[in-house]
Every structure is written in C-alpha cells, then in structure tokens.
Amino acid sequence: xxxxxxxxxxxxxxxxxxxxxxxxxxxxxxxxxxxxxxxxxxxxxxxxxxxxxxxxxxxxxxxxxxxxxxxxxxxxxxxxxxxxxxxxxxxxxxxxxxxxxxxxxxxxxxxxxxxxxxxxxxxxxxxxxxxxxxxxxxxxxxx
Numbered sequence: 001x002x003x004x005x006x007x008x009x010x011x012x013x014x015x016x017x018x019x020x021x022x023x024x025x026x027x028x029x030x031x032x033x034x035x036x037x038x039x040x041x042x043x044x045x046x047x048x049x050x051x052x053x054x055x056x057x058x059x060x061x062x063x064x065x066x067x068x069x070x071x072x073x074x075x076x077x078x079x080x081x082x083x084x085x086x087x088x089x090x091x092x093x094x095x096x097x098x099x100x101x102x103x104x105x106x107x108x109x110x111x112x113x114x115x116x117x118x119x120x121x122x123x124x125x126x127x128x129x130x131x132x133x134x135x136x137x138x139x140x141x142x143x
Contacts, residue, residue: 005032005033005034005035006033006034006035006079006080006137006138007034007035007036007037007077007078007079007080007098008026008034008035008036008037008078008079008080008081008082008133008137009037009038009039009070009074009075009078009080009081009082010022010023010026010036010037010038010039010082010084011038011039011040011041011070011081011082011083011084011088011090012040012041012083012084012085012087012088013040013041013042013085013087013088014040014042014043014044014067015038015039015040015043015044015067015068015069016040016043016044016046016047016048016051016067017047017048017050017051017122018051018084018085018105018122018126019038019039019040019084020038020047020048020051020052020062020065020067021051021054021055021060021062021122021123021126022038022082022084022126022129022130023036023037023038023062023065024055024060024061024062024065025055025058025060025123025126025127025130026130026133026134027060027061028055028058028059028060028061029127029130029131029134030134030137030138033138034134034137034138037074037078038065038068039068039069039070039071039074040067040068040069040070040088041069041070041088041089041090043067043068043069044067045067046066046067047062047065047066047067050115050116050118050119051119051122051123053116053119054116054119054120054122054123055123057120057123058123058127070090072093075090075092075093075096076093076094076095076096076097077097078096078097078098079097079098079099079137080098080099080101080133080137081096081098081099081100081101082100082101082102082103082133083100083101083102083103084102084103084105084126085102085103085104085105086102086104103126103129105122105125105126106121106122106125107122108121108122
C-alpha cells in the first residue's frame with residue numbers, strides 16, 4: 001500500500017519572498033515526507049534575493065524556484081493551505097481536500113528594520129512556524 005504524503009501550499013501575494021521562504025524551510029525540515037508547493041495571489045517576476053540568501057544561511061534553498069500563480073488544482077489537492085501575511089486572500093474552491101489557515105508574521109520594516117536583518121527575523125519566525133506545522137503534518141500522516 002502506498003502512503004499518501006501530506007501536502008502543504010504556502011501562499012503570499014507575490015510568491016517572491018515569504019511563501020518561497022516557508023516552502024524552502026519546509027523542504028529542509030520535512031525532506032520528502034511532505035509535498036511542498038508555493039504560489040502567489042499576484043505573482044511577482046523574480047524571487048527576492050534577500051529572501052533566498054536568508055534561507056541559504058540556514059541550509060535551505062530557493063534555487064530553481066520562481067514566482068507562480070495559484071491555480072484551483074493546487075488548492076484542491078493541498079492538505080493544508082497556509083496564507084502568509086494579511087495581504088493575500090485565498091478563498092476556498094469546490095473540492096478542496098484541506099484547510100486554509102493564515103499566519104500573521106511580524107513585519108520588522110514597520111519598526112524600521114530593513115535589509116538582511118529584516119529577512120533573518122522573518123526567516124526565523126517562519127522557521128519556527130514551519131517546524132510546528134511539519135511535526136503535525138508528519139505525525140498525522142503516519143499509520
């Protein structure tokens with residue numbers, strides 16, 4: 001019998017920074033035990049270089065990724081849809097298998113923190129949330 005791997009879709013507006021960071025961190029933490037995808041509600045044209053550098057510092061990778069739009073199939077097949085931030089809005093679609101949750105992430109730039117320091121703070125907060133999510137996804141998929 002083939003076990004179905006749990007799947008998660010991370011979403012932000014541009015799919016250039018936070019959702020890509022979360023996906024990279026999930027791939028690092030969960031390996032091949034979770035299917036990981038990311039998308040944007042209004043995708044940008046390129047990845048945020050500071051986001052990519054920030055996850056690379058902790059051994060995760062956004063290499064070979066690019067901003068992409070959400071499509072209904074992604075929403076229907078994901079066990080968990082995680083919307084990162086308050087700006088992206090994802091509506092349920094018919095036939096959705098999983099649930100939608102929103103992660104409110106601290107925005108260091110609101111406190112005047114920019115550049116690499118900002119990205120590290122965002123990365124670290126995402127990493128903690130990703131670790132908790134991964135533990136729950138892997139645990140619930142075990143027989």
